[in-house]
Amino acid sequence: xxxxxxxxxxxxxxxxxxxxxxxxxxxxxxxxxxxxxxxxxxxxxxxxxxxxxxxxxxxxxxxxxxxxxxxxxxxxxxxxxxxxxxxxxxxxxxxxxxxxxxxxxxxxxxxxxxxxxxxxxxxxxxxxxxxxxxxxxxxxxxxxxxxxxxxxxxxxxxxxxxxxxxxxxxxxxxxxxxxxxxxxxxxxxxxxxxxxxxxxxxxxxxxxxxxxxxxxxxxxxxxxxxxxxxxxxxxxxxxxxxxxxxxxxxxxxxx
Numbered sequence: 001x002x003x004x005x006x007x008x009x010x011x012x013x014x015x016x017x018x019x020x021x022x023x024x025x026x027x028x029x030x031x032x033x034x035x036x037x038x039x040x041x042x043x044x045x046x047x048x049x050x051x052x053x054x055x056x057x058x059x060x061x062x063x064x065x066x067x068x069x070x071x072x073x074x075x076x077x078x079x080x081x082x083x084x085x086x087x088x089x090x091x092x093x094x095x096x097x098x099x100x101x102x103x104x105x106x107x108x109x110x111x112x113x114x115x116x117x118x119x120x121x122x123x124x125x126x127x128x129x130x131x132x133x134x135x136x137x138x139x140x141x142x143x144x145x146x147x148x149x150x151x152x153x154x155x156x157x158x159x160x161x162x163x164x165x166x167x168x169x170x171x172x173x174x175x176x177x178x179x180x181x182x183x184x185x186x187x188x189x190x191x192x193x194x195x196x197x198x199x200x201x202x203x204x205x206x207x208x209x210x211x212x213x214x215x216x217x218x219x220x221x222x223x224x225x226x227x228x229x230x231x232x233x234x235x236x237x238x239x240x241x242x243x244x245x246x247x248x249x250x251x252x253x254x255x
Contacts (some may be wrong), residue, residue, distance in 0.1 A: 039205035070229030083220040090188035103250035159198035192219030207239040
């Protein structure tokens with residue numbers, strides 16, 4: 001009798017458990033939170049143009065962490081022989097001669113490194129500013145007023161070059177020339193004063209940013225090549241909601 005009762009109770013328990021499992025199918029498992037909400041849209045200006053940075057109610061900055069990557073393997077880069085030798089030396093010595101180590105500025109991809117950066121669009125000035133916290137704690141200016149690059153003797157080679165930009169839909173396209181040869185624009189890859197960078201920034205959602213760069217330097221490579229990365233909620237690098245740029249003095253590190 002006791003055995004029969006026990007079997008009935010066990011059968012009831014199995015039925016209840018099975019019913020609960022069916023009812024709970026598709027629900028979140030405790031301890032494993034899955035965000036099924038759609039991504040929050042990117043902020044926009046009143047005219048509908050996307051804003052790559054902060055707005056009054058959506059303040060923040062783009063944090064960069066190691067592992068962002070996005071650049072091709074050395075075997076896939078069209079080096080000239082001398083440039084390949086320089087690259088191999090730099091990687092063998094762990095880039096100890098990098099200008100960033102000496103707190104000097106670098107353009108393009110190298111400007112967007114840890115701890116992070118902020119993009120500030122100022123329509124009244126017809127300019128976009130990119131501010132970073134690393135290296136010399138510097139800024140880039142992208143002129144959006146339609147001006148051309150300086151030519152001939154008017155070119156003054158600098159660390160960050162001369163940048164002009166325009167919008168292609170929701171993508172900011174930045175064209176830069178006029179670099180000196182004291183900086184490293186893309187990791188340990190060498191470049192010359194003939195360097196020409198074309199960068200593309202887009203913001204698919206509030207917390208995601210896509211970046212693509214095309215490197216054209218006939219002084220170092222046999223043809224142009226490119227790299228890209230994307231910051232999302234799933235990457236180590238992220239949009240920091242309500243975050244503010246903080247002081248980072250490279251020259252004072254470790255002293």
